[in-house]
Amino acid sequence: MMQEEYPPLRPPARLLLGPGPSMVAPRVYQALAQPIVGHLDPYFFEVAEEVRKLLGYVFSTNNAFNLAISGTGSSGMEAAVANFAEPGRKFAVLVNGFFCERITEMARRQGAEVVRLEKPWGEVFDEQEAREFIRREKPRVVAYVQAETSAGAFQPGKAICEAAHEVDAVVIADCVTSLGGMPVLVDETGIDIAYSCSQKGLSCPPGLAPVTVSPRALERLRTRPAPPHSWYLDLQLLDTYYSGRKYHHTASATMLYALREALVLIREEGIEKRWDRHRRNHQAFVAGIEAMGLRMHVAEGRRLWTLNTPRVPEGVDDAKVRKRLLEEDGIEIAGGFGPLAGKVFRIGLMGASSTPENVLLILEKLERALRAEGFRPTESGRSAAEQALGAAAR
Numbered sequence: 001m002m003q004e005e006y007p008p009l010r011p012p013a014r015l016l017l018g019p020g021p022s023m024v025a026p027r028v029y030q031a032l033a034q035p036i037v038g039h040l041d042p043y044f045f046e047v048a049e050e051v052r053k054l055l056g057y058v059f060s061t062n063n064a065f066n067l068a069i070s071g072t073g074s075s076g077m078e079a080a081v082a083n084f085a086e087p088g089r090k091f092a093v094l095v096n097g098f099f100c101e102r103i104t105e106m107a108r109r110q111g112a113e114v115v116r117l118e119k120p121w122g123e124v125f126d127e128q129e130a131r132e133f134i135r136r137e138k139p140r141v142v143a144y145v146q147a148e149t150s151a152g153a154f155q156p157g158k159a160i161c162e163a164a165h166e167v168d169a170v171v172i173a174d175c176v177t178s179l180g181g182m183p184v185l186v187d188e189t190g191i192d193i194a195y196s197c198s199q200k201g202l203s204c205p206p207g208l209a210p211v212t213v214s215p216r217a218l219e220r221l222r223t224r225p226a227p228p229h230s231w232y233l234d235l236q237l238l239d240t241y242y243s244g245r246k247y248h249h250t251a252s253a254t255m256l257y258a259l260r261e262a263l264v265l266i267r268e269e270g271i272e273k274r275w276d277r278h279r280r281n282h283q284a285f286v287a288g289i290e291a292m293g294l295r296m297h298v299a300e301g302r303r304l305w306t307l308n309t310p311r312v313p314e315g316v317d318d319a320k321v322r323k324r325l326l327e328e329d330g331i332e333i334a335g336g337f338g339p340l341a342g343k344v345f346r347i348g349l350m351g352a353s354s355t356p357e358n359v360l361l362i363l364e365k366l367e368r369a370l371r372a373e374g375f376r377p378t379e380s381g382r383s384a385a386e387q388a389l390g391a392a393a394r
């Protein structure tokens with residue numbers, strides 16, 4: 001029999017400017033190469049305790065319950081839904097994109113009675129309509145997506161949380177695309193359960209879902225009439241593991257090291273400075289996009305700084321543009337899907353990917369790829385972004 005050959009792994013060098021994963025910092029790669037310890041080793045719990053504190057910092061919360069679930073962002077979503085949805089009880093979702101649809105599906109699978117308020121992808125709910133909906137429905141749980149990656153919009157949450165608390169509901173916020181790149185402000189907003197992922201604003205590989213839970217939400221869990229349907233994602237059981245140091249599952253020390261290092265990098269940079277970096281790079285990118293004669297899908301003031309959704313110009317095939325960027329420049333960006341299929345590009349500037357150099361590079365390469373499809377930009381996007389970056393630095 002012929003011996004099969006397996007050459008050494010040689011992943012292509014990519015610049016990750018899509019909706020995630022983002023670029024991983026060298027120090028995080030070094031953390032990934034450290035020797036593992038067991039999942040009940042005292043050192044494992046030392047690192048878990050550092051992660052708990054650092055998550056409080058990035059989520060801007062004094063909650064004591066902060067941990068990283070073994071699984072991607074969707075495991076954070078499923079944990080939030082499975083622990084708080086109750087069969088036959090009302091679960092409200094504010095729906096303005098794909099990930100709100102996924103929350104809906106998960107809540108239905110838990111047997112909750114899902115009630116929804118809907119908006120087109122890219123729009124956000126104003127305070128009054130959110131309040132009226134919640135006061136009318138009086139649900140047990142309200143869920144919204146703070147940073148909708150399918151559309152590029154940021155949903156403010158203060159009015160949602162206030163109205164929810166008036167009717168004694170707990171609030172779940174999806175912060176998958178905001179954490180580490182935009183102010184998530186869990187306590188100031190009033191969010192009870194926030195979850196995220198490791199691979200976007202935190203610039204780690206995918207694999208962990210940071211979660212924070214408020215004391216009032218923990219009280220809700222303690223008084224649940226029956227345990228949640230999910231055993232693996234039962235937050236109280238996970239707490240007996242991370243705080244009580246009792247075996248629950250074999251969590252990955254490697255991923256915990258990586259997350260710890262990524263969070264320490266954020267601590268060193270300073271979270272406000274990091275938000276500011278994301279805002280400046282996003283604004284320079286938008287200046288470049290608009291100078292070229294393209295339009296942003298989301299209204300100013302509602303846009304994510306982490307994930308930009310410029311509209312695809314009339315007559316341009318977005319798949320061809322993306323293919324050229326990947327094949328010729330090694331740059332990954334994404335397209336729209338659902339109602340935004342073929343209508344927007346999704347260009348991420350998050351975590352280690354959010355740099356002035358990357359803003360200038362993607363504008364230059366995007367312009368070249370658009371020209372190849374027959375689009376004629378009005379002005380140079382790169383020059384406009386350079387000016388914006390220069391003005392921001394003065």
Ligand SMILES: Cc1ncc(COP(=O)(O)O)c(C=O)c1O
Pocket residue numbers: 019020072073074075077099145147148149150174176177197206
């Ligand atoms: C807003 C939002 N929620 C949830 C998820 C699911 O995260 P994951 O793909 O890490 O499971 C994503 C992924 O992009 C997301 O953008």
